[in-house]
Amino acid sequence: MKTKFILIAFTLIVQSLFSQDISGSWYGNLEAQGQKILLVFNIEKVENNYKSNFDSPMQGAKGIPIEKTTFENNELTFDASKLGITYKGKLTTDKIEGNFSQNGMNLPLILTRNNETEELKRPQTPKPPFSYNANNVSFKNDLQGNLLAGTIAEPKNFNKSKPILVMITGSGAQNRDEELFGHKPFLVIADDLAKKGIATLRLDDRGIGGSEKGKEGATSADFATDINSAVNYLTKNGYKNIGLIGHSEGGMIAPMVANMNKNVKFLVLIAGPGIPITDLITKQNYDIGKISGADENALKTNEEINKKLYLFVNNYKGNNLKSDAKTTILNDLKKLPESQIPKDKIEETAENQAKQISSPWFQYFIKYNPDINLSKIKIPVLAIDGSLDLQVSAKENLAGIKSSLTKAGNKHFETIEFDGLNHLMQTAKTGNPSEYAQIEETISPKVLDKISSWVLSLK
Structure with a gap:
């Protein structure tokens, strides 16, 4: 099960200020868990507003539509709350400096006009002409x-x-x-x-x-x-x-x-x-958390919460799994220390987790x-x-x-x-x-x- 590696979707609402045009492509490297993920935001001017999409070249994702974008007082805001994602950045002369947030995780993200990333080396990728x-x-x-x-x-x-x-x-x-x-x-x-x-x-x-x-x-x-x-x-x-x-x-x-x-x-x-699968992803979460440097107590707490949640999904007989799961998640998250999850991120995290586990794919998978x-x-x-x-x-x-x-x-x-x-x-x-x-x-x-x-x- 490939990990859902920050497969990011953004909404960029862009409005001009002082006649400055921010249309075109902006590049930024999101650094998470020791790796850099290149994101490319493509902004097109439409009358007095902008529409956008983004690429994640390392993941083979191109032209992913962005729902909504604002640009006011030199501040660019990406709002993709359905995916648990927000971004706010200030435009200076040649770059946008801001913070990217997803499901309680906050990371700095600087966007520039220049693509300074090196081409990925993938020597095994076949190139034509083929002998077959x-x-x-x-x-x-x-x-x-x-x-x-x-x-x-x-x-x-x-x-x-x-x-x-x-x-x-x-x-x-x-x-x-x-x-x-x-x-x-x-x-x-x-x-x-x-x-x-x-x-x-x-x-x-x-x-x-x-x-x-x-x-x-x-x-x-x-x-x-x-x-x-x-x-x-x-x-x-x-x-x-x-x-x-x-x-x-x-x-x-x-x-x-x-x-x-x-x-x-x-x-x-x-x-x-x-x-x-419940046993598989329980071990997956623990092993990846451990190799990433998570505290043992936090790992055990997370394991207990997840097991409880998986059992809840597997045995659920109600009519609104997302709503009821969110209530369960909220109760558990509120018990965690501030060091594990900021209080202002609890509601957002619970909403996104409830959405994920209540999807038909996850319900089938977990059982x-x-x-x-x-x-x-x-x-x-x-x-x-x-x-x-x-x-x-x-x-x-x-x-x-x-x-x-x-x-x-x-x-x-x-x-x-x-x-x-x-x-x-x-x-x-x-x-x-x-x-x-x-x-x-x-x-x-x-x-x-x-x-x-x-x-x-x-x-």
């Missing part, structure tokens, strides 16, 4: 009708009885390359497999790239129908040896689809969950136990993870996967913990998500070699 065929395709979800767009990468003169894998991204809407922090892991994997004789189909998630958004409130179960439709599409087009490769939440969706569709012949699970589907899987499975994965802990989740597959009577599976790799399968120092953007390696060659050799070994 890469064809864009589109088809509709068989059940829900939303259009899905993707790319089939396959060796030239490909025999359709050879393996082809449908690729399934992790949490959050991502493009077909699973782009994050300038890394394109699915493109790197697809390129490597194609060069070794294995085809892939990678897809844009709903509402991203060429894929339609589809229904409101989609859950992992809905995403599974997208992947099931992809399998059906490949089957109709003559592919006979179809597998699934899922990363993080994609590793949760893959077994769901395998139990839906007999045309799925094998699975590759990368950092996929193997224990109940999910991977054993439900893994314990029925009898086709070949390769499950891998990294020893420094702080989001889906390798030891516990690989053990859970092994236990479930053993329960299923599966005779052909392998679980591997790669030493020194993080959640993205990068060679890392600590596993802290703050390292993801700093590491030039997109995915360890050891992982690429294992996936390809295992798939090619299947009979």
